[in-house]
Amino acid sequence: MKMKNLLKFSPLVAAMLFASCQSPQESLPSDEELQTKAIELSQRFIITDGHVDIPYRLSRQRFGLTRVMDDISQRTERGDFDYVRAKQGGLDAPFMSIYIPASYQDRPGASKAYADSLILIVEKLAADHPDKFALANTPAQVEANFGKGLISMPMGMENGAPIEDDLANVEYFFNRGIRYITLSHGKDNKICDSSYDNTRTWGGLSPFGEEVVKEMNRLGIMVDVSHISDDAFFDVMKLTKAPVIASHSSCRAFTPGFERNMSDDMIKELAKNGGVIQINFGSGFLDSVYIRRRDELRNIRLDYASQNNVAPNDSLVTAYMNQYIKDNPNYSTVQVVADHIDHVKNLVGIDYVGLGSDFDGVGDSLPDGLKDVSEYPNLIFELLKRGYSEDEIEKICYKNVWRVWNKVIEVANSHQNLG
């Protein structure tokens, strides 16, 4: 009976069935082809990354915590970023994080002086290696540098503490080249509350913080909502005249209770305002398993220290822990980074997601497949495998961030036209 029915198909349908049975994989490219494609796209598209901690890494070395300051114009053994690996990975515009630890906040003048010293490091990198690095204050400048094969080093300030209590400092840092400000870091500051601080000094943005956001809109500095408390985020969204970025945050849906990442409601609000969330690659930002594991490791460290009658930071314990982590690795993966991108895409659309690795800022917690700046093609490969189009990948690599950055400039220009 079945056979009879089959035979009833017209010759055309039968031919089509035969063709589709014969070579189902012909329409699907192989992994090898997708890998080649991923490398090609990583070189063809500008890749911008919202957060790379090069200035802080180099400044710590310079201040004697390590003896030799890495020459990042060459391949370096340490660290996640250098020129050679960035070129290999297709990275063109890493935002240099001018990161001010919260410990500088309490001493008047200290955070501003420290910010200035980090900006000098970036300026010096560009001046010392004009054939490799260049400063950039606008998307158009990055594009011009890209055309010359140079890696751009736009700057973002992580922690608004250097503004101290003087609004004029916002313009001062704009003139120094700062193009985004992460309003706070690990502790509440004069501008707003931090996601990592339970004090909740202001219940969101402070009155001074409101003035800072307005001033950033006026000048054309992107507001970065990474690190700030949920209340501060919603206060910013009510106030800002321009879209905002989360320069290095991931999705809280994967890490319940971790306020440092963005909840679905926040991502929706961010998208409504035209902003972009740039996914952080640190394993602790990607899944709760790693966070639980971190607690486990802390206990193992404490147990080992007490068994051996030494302090938990004793070199004996550190050596033991280094070996233990080596023997029992438990990193997240490049696939989970792609899961976060999927999540944002499914929630609000492809136009609101970008990359904010936190390279050189999250220590030894980077996921397998994204261990340093040479590995962006692995992520592009994963997206291609999931059926992302070239246009979608281009948006993730830079176009979404460009849209925000250009809009911020446009809003500032309209302010100036109003006088």
Ligand SMILES: [Zn+2]
């Ligand atoms: Zn950070």
